Amino acid sequence: MDEVTAGRARAWIGAHRAHLALALVAGGYTALQLALTVRIGLGWDESVYLSQVARGVPAAEYTAPRARGVQLLAAPIAVLTPSVTAIRVYLSLLSGLALFLAYLPWLRLRTGVVAPLAAALFAGLWLSLLYANAAMPNMWVAYSGVAGVGLACLAETRPQPRAATAGVVAAFALASLLRPMDATWLALPLLAYGIARRRPRPLLATAAGLAIGWGEWLAEALWTFGGPLARLHAAGAENATGLHFSLPDHLRALNGPLLCRFGTDCGGVPLTQAAWFAAVPVLAALGVAAARRRAVVAALACGLSLAVSYLFTVGYAAPRFLLPAYALLALPVAAGVTRLCRRRAGAVLAFIGLLGYFAVQVRTLVVEGGDVYAARAAAPAVAARLKRAGMRPPCFLYGRDALQIGYLTGCAAHGVYRHYGGTVSVPSSITAALGRREWVGVLTTTQRPPAPFLTTWTPLDLGLVKGKRWRVYVPPPT
Incomplete structure (x- = not known):
């Protein structure tokens, strides 16, 4: 390689450093799934979702709270083979690609190192690694939410925002096909902003995406469940919805088990997990103050909107419920970490904190992942x-x-x-x-x-x- 070619290569790497970092995070994310979780057997909900499309498997009863998005994601491989390993490998690859695409718009919003760091924080969470290749909706709502919020903010900054606007429709369509109520809670701050500031393009794009999922939900409610009100009532009864305060339950479930319901003993609050949970609002506030970007504020608002829905309207805890909130809150948290790193003392503190965070996640994944593997074996x-x-x-x-x-x-x-x-x-x-x-x-x-x-x-x-x-x-x- 001559000097000119080498110089061009160095210039290209320098210009795309953040993209390469994000790709490295996504690649490592997939590799960890293939190494650690690909052999875990199916859970109850996964069996229901996959049985709808898996070759040679009778469809299990489909209850009111479920939507059809998971089947759409799994169908390309499940219609060919019901092999659990094949489905896990496929979803691992798809999950790594989804992580990259979800945080990619945030690079174009000039967030710099924030996007790959946020992706690493979210991907390093033990829950993310455990559910990344699972045939469950929460992780895919998380990816869709991050992408949708980023694209909505990007659409406002571009003179020709057609591609970004189409991306908003696609992202919220996928989220609403997976979990229509979650997608709606995620979108509420964007809808409120569009109405208050009279920004019709992102408002209509978000609403159009939600309409696709809700339209499918409504059609199935009329066809199968006796109408939308009957379906909502049945879903609410099954999911214990209403006015609740389940934050204590979610705190106890930070290190598992996967469901704090039906008499399951969730133990006490794990202090090591609670430490990073408590640090999230502090670092997020610091990140919003330091970044002073509308996009980071939007990520915070949409993440909190979904978190509030589960903490105050569902009467039990499953750690996966908050995955979309974690994915969005990772962006202001990453902005807060980069702000700390501007001074040497802050950089040392941030390094120790990140090291402790990832160590706690690895330990929890080994313990809880081992328990899940054994239970499903x-x-x-x-x-x-x-x-x-x-x-x-x-x-x-x-x-x-x-x-x-x-x-x-x-x-x-x-x-x-x-x-x-x-x-x-x-x-x-x-x-x-x-x-x-x-x-x-x-x-x-x-x-x-x-x-x-x-x-x-x-x-x-x-x-x-x-x-x-x-x-x-x-x-x-x-």
Whole structure:
């Protein structure tokens, strides 16, 4: 390479340093997923979402709170193969690309090192790494929200903002197809700003994107759930919505478990996780004051809007709920960190703080990720033993982990947490499957029959799996 070419290469690298840093973060993010989380089995919700599109898998019951965006994301690979590993690898690659594209508009807003640092802060969160390749909506709402807010701000600064405006529509369309209510909470500050300042272009673009997801939701509500009011009522009952204050629950769940509900003991507040959580508003305020950019204020406002919705309107905690808020708040926090670094003492403090933050996230990922892996490792083993016990499609499974095991075996399924029903008669889903002459099995890890109707059924011992003895009850011959 001659001196002129080398000089041009150095000049190009210097001009695109922030882009390269963001690409490096996205690449490392994908690599960590492939190394650490790609072998984790399916969870309950993932099994429901993927069963709608996975090849050879009967669709599980689709309840009122769910939207259809996850299926759209997973369909390109799931329609070819139901392999969990293949889906995890695909989503890992897609997630790394999404992280890069989400924070890319922020580079064009002249935020400099803030965008790649914010991407690193968000990608380094243990929740982000655990859910990045999961067939769940929250991470993809996070990417869409970051991209949508950045593009909306970019549309205001460009003399010809057509591409940015189209991007706003696309970003909020995807977010609203994934979780329409979350997308709406994210968009509220943008909508309010557009109305107050009479900025029709970003206002209409955001509203148009939301209309796409809400339109699909409304059509399905009319077709399947008896209308929008009935669907909202059913979704609210299932998700315990109303006026609540769930911040204490979210604080206890900062290091897991993944769901603080149904009697799960979430323990006390983890002090190491609470430390960075408490630092977020301080650094975000510092970042807004230092950056003095409308875009950073917009990120703060949209992130807080979504956080408020979960802290005050949902009566339980799941750490993933706040992922879109974390993704947006990472931008003002990163601006606050860069402000600290302008002085030597502040730079040392920031370095120690970042080192501690990432160390805490790695430790939590190892512990919680290991627990999740172990908890979900039973499903493939039980599925294999059911096949050896004579189960063949068409079949229907009911009970503990039935959705996950049904996905792996190609069976229709109905999962339960604790209450098996059937105190007076056999549950209707089982009766329907028996009427279709399907192979029917009720899964449990309890020693005694978990419901009265099972006392006349035959228990088949599936053996010890991951420390628990599994049984499947099959109906008496007719």
